Amino acid sequence: MAKETGRKLIAQNKKARHDYHILDTYEAGLVLTGTEVKSLRQGRASLVDGFAQLDGGEAWLHNVHIPEYSQGTWTNHSARRKRKLLLHRAEIDKLIGKTQETGHTLVPLQLYFKDGRAKVEIALAKGKKDYDKRQTLREKQDRREAERAISAARRRQRH
Numbered sequence: 001m002a003k004e005t006g007r008k009l010i011a012q013n014k015k016a017r018h019d020y021h022i023l024d025t026y027e028a029g030l031v032l033t034g035t036e037v038k039s040l041r042q043g044r045a046s047l048v049d050g051f052a053q054l055d056g057g058e059a060w061l062h063n064v065h066i067p068e069y070s071q072g073t074w075t076n077h078s079a080r081r082k083r084k085l086l087l088h089r090a091e092i093d094k095l096i097g098k099t100q101e102t103g104h105t106l107v108p109l110q111l112y113f114k115d116g117r118a119k120v121e122i123a124l125a126k127g128k129k130d131y132d133k134r135q136t137l138r139e140k141q142d143r144r145e146a147e148r149a150i151s152a153a154r155r156r157q158r159h
Contacts, residue, residue, distance in 0.1 A: 004116035010040050011111040013047035018133065020107060020125035026095070028059065029086030030118045035069035036083075040118055042069075045111050052085060052106035052122050054096050059085035061120060064108060085120065098124050 039045070050064040061083045098104055103126050110121040128136070
Protein backbone atom coordinates (compact mmCIF):
# COMPACT_ATOMS: atom_id res chain seq x y z
CA MET A 1 0.00 0.00 0.00
CA ALA A 2 1.32 3.45 -0.92
CA LYS A 3 2.25 5.79 1.88
CA GLU A 4 -0.19 8.66 2.31
CA THR A 5 1.24 12.14 1.73
CA GLY A 6 -0.15 15.64 1.93
CA ARG A 7 -2.79 17.16 4.16
CA LYS A 8 -6.45 16.05 4.31
CA LEU A 9 -8.78 18.26 6.35
CA ILE A 10 -11.32 16.39 8.50
CA ALA A 11 -12.96 19.08 10.64
CA GLN A 12 -12.67 22.81 11.14
CA ASN A 13 -13.85 25.08 13.95
CA LYS A 14 -14.89 28.26 12.13
CA LYS A 15 -16.70 29.62 15.17
CA ALA A 16 -13.43 29.75 17.14
CA ARG A 17 -12.05 32.51 14.90
CA HIS A 18 -15.27 34.46 15.45
CA ASP A 19 -15.35 34.03 19.24
CA TYR A 20 -11.64 34.41 20.04
CA HIS A 21 -8.60 36.55 19.22
CA ILE A 22 -6.08 33.94 17.98
CA LEU A 23 -2.68 34.75 19.51
CA ASP A 24 -0.59 31.73 18.52
CA THR A 25 -1.14 28.32 16.87
CA TYR A 26 0.47 24.93 17.49
CA GLU A 27 0.32 21.63 15.64
CA ALA A 28 -0.10 18.64 17.93
CA GLY A 29 -0.34 14.92 17.37
CA LEU A 30 -3.18 12.91 18.90
CA VAL A 31 -3.17 9.63 20.81
CA LEU A 32 -6.08 7.71 19.27
CA THR A 33 -7.49 4.19 19.27
CA GLY A 34 -7.95 2.19 16.07
CA THR A 35 -11.69 2.79 15.76
CA GLU A 36 -11.18 6.55 16.22
CA VAL A 37 -8.74 6.63 13.31
CA LYS A 38 -11.15 4.64 11.12
CA SER A 39 -13.99 7.02 12.00
CA LEU A 40 -11.76 10.03 11.18
CA ARG A 41 -10.78 8.49 7.84
CA GLN A 42 -14.51 8.52 7.00
CA GLY A 43 -14.32 12.29 7.56
CA ARG A 44 -16.51 12.39 10.64
CA ALA A 45 -15.64 14.65 13.58
CA SER A 46 -16.79 17.84 15.29
CA LEU A 47 -14.65 20.43 17.08
CA VAL A 48 -17.52 22.70 18.10
CA ASP A 49 -17.40 22.31 21.91
CA GLY A 50 -13.76 21.26 22.05
CA PHE A 51 -11.03 22.76 24.19
CA ALA A 52 -7.54 21.79 25.30
CA GLN A 53 -6.32 21.71 28.88
CA LEU A 54 -2.89 21.39 30.46
CA ASP A 55 -2.89 18.95 33.36
CA GLY A 56 0.15 17.59 35.18
CA GLY A 57 2.59 18.65 32.47
CA GLU A 58 0.51 17.00 29.72
CA ALA A 59 -1.92 18.45 27.19
CA TRP A 60 -5.40 16.96 26.83
CA LEU A 61 -8.14 17.56 24.27
CA HIS A 62 -11.67 17.56 25.72
CA ASN A 63 -15.19 17.44 24.19
CA VAL A 64 -14.07 16.78 20.61
CA HIS A 65 -16.74 14.54 19.10
CA ILE A 66 -15.44 11.60 17.05
CA PRO A 67 -18.48 9.37 16.42
CA GLU A 68 -18.28 5.64 17.03
CA TYR A 69 -17.01 3.59 14.10
CA SER A 70 -20.01 1.97 12.37
CA GLN A 71 -18.32 -1.43 11.87
CA GLY A 72 -16.74 -1.36 15.35
CA THR A 73 -17.52 -4.05 17.92
CA TRP A 74 -16.91 -4.08 21.66
CA THR A 75 -13.57 -2.36 20.93
CA ASN A 76 -15.36 0.87 19.94
CA HIS A 77 -14.40 4.12 21.68
CA SER A 78 -16.62 6.59 23.52
CA ALA A 79 -17.39 9.57 21.30
CA ARG A 80 -16.35 12.42 23.63
CA ARG A 81 -13.50 10.92 25.65
CA LYS A 82 -10.49 13.07 26.51
CA ARG A 83 -7.52 12.49 24.22
CA LYS A 84 -3.86 13.15 24.88
CA LEU A 85 -2.10 15.74 22.74
CA LEU A 86 1.48 15.17 21.66
CA LEU A 87 3.51 18.36 22.03
CA HIS A 88 7.16 19.05 22.74
CA ARG A 89 8.07 19.75 26.37
CA ALA A 90 9.14 23.32 25.53
CA GLU A 91 5.77 24.01 23.88
CA ILE A 92 3.87 22.63 26.88
CA ASP A 93 5.95 24.72 29.31
CA LYS A 94 5.34 27.83 27.21
CA LEU A 95 1.60 27.12 27.06
CA ILE A 96 1.38 26.54 30.83
CA GLY A 97 2.73 30.04 31.42
CA LYS A 98 0.47 31.64 28.81
CA THR A 99 -2.79 29.91 29.82
CA GLN A 100 -2.41 30.97 33.44
CA GLU A 101 -2.89 34.58 32.31
CA THR A 102 -6.52 35.60 32.71
CA GLY A 103 -8.78 35.15 29.71
CA HIS A 104 -6.43 32.86 27.77
CA THR A 105 -7.55 29.43 26.63
CA LEU A 106 -6.62 26.68 24.18
CA VAL A 107 -9.11 25.92 21.40
CA PRO A 108 -8.83 23.43 18.52
CA LEU A 109 -9.03 25.07 15.08
CA GLN A 110 -8.59 22.14 12.69
CA LEU A 111 -8.37 18.37 12.72
CA TYR A 112 -6.56 16.82 9.77
CA PHE A 113 -4.33 14.02 8.50
CA LYS A 114 -0.78 15.05 7.64
CA ASP A 115 1.24 12.35 5.87
CA GLY A 116 -1.15 9.73 7.24
CA ARG A 117 -1.00 10.88 10.88
CA ALA A 118 -3.87 12.59 12.72
CA LYS A 119 -2.99 16.12 13.80
CA VAL A 120 -4.90 18.92 15.49
CA GLU A 121 -4.12 22.61 15.21
CA ILE A 122 -4.69 24.24 18.59
CA ALA A 123 -4.63 27.96 19.22
CA LEU A 124 -3.76 30.03 22.23
CA ALA A 125 -6.71 32.40 22.24
CA LYS A 126 -8.29 35.20 24.21
CA GLY A 127 -12.08 35.55 24.29
CA LYS A 128 -13.65 38.40 22.34
CA LYS A 129 -16.22 40.73 23.84
CA ASP A 130 -19.51 41.30 21.98
CA TYR A 131 -18.40 44.70 20.68
CA ASP A 132 -15.20 43.10 19.29
CA LYS A 133 -17.32 40.58 17.36
CA ARG A 134 -19.47 43.39 15.93
CA GLN A 135 -16.35 45.35 14.97
CA THR A 136 -14.92 42.30 13.17
CA LEU A 137 -18.16 41.77 11.24
CA ARG A 138 -18.27 45.47 10.29
CA GLU A 139 -14.66 45.34 9.00
CA LYS A 140 -15.46 42.21 6.99
CA GLN A 141 -18.51 43.87 5.41
CA ASP A 142 -16.54 47.05 4.63
CA ARG A 143 -13.82 44.99 2.96
CA ARG A 144 -16.42 43.14 0.87
CA GLU A 145 -18.11 46.36 -0.21
CA ALA A 146 -14.76 47.93 -1.18
CA GLU A 147 -13.86 44.85 -3.27
CA ARG A 148 -17.26 45.00 -5.01
CA ALA A 149 -16.81 48.68 -5.79
CA ILE A 150 -13.31 48.08 -7.20
CA SER A 151 -14.45 45.16 -9.37
CA ALA A 152 -17.45 47.19 -10.63
CA ALA A 153 -15.15 50.10 -11.53
CA ARG A 154 -12.85 47.72 -13.42
CA ARG A 155 -15.80 46.27 -15.33
CA ARG A 156 -16.96 49.77 -16.33
CA GLN A 157 -13.42 50.68 -17.36
CA ARG A 158 -13.19 47.69 -19.75
CA HIS A 159 -16.43 48.54 -21.58
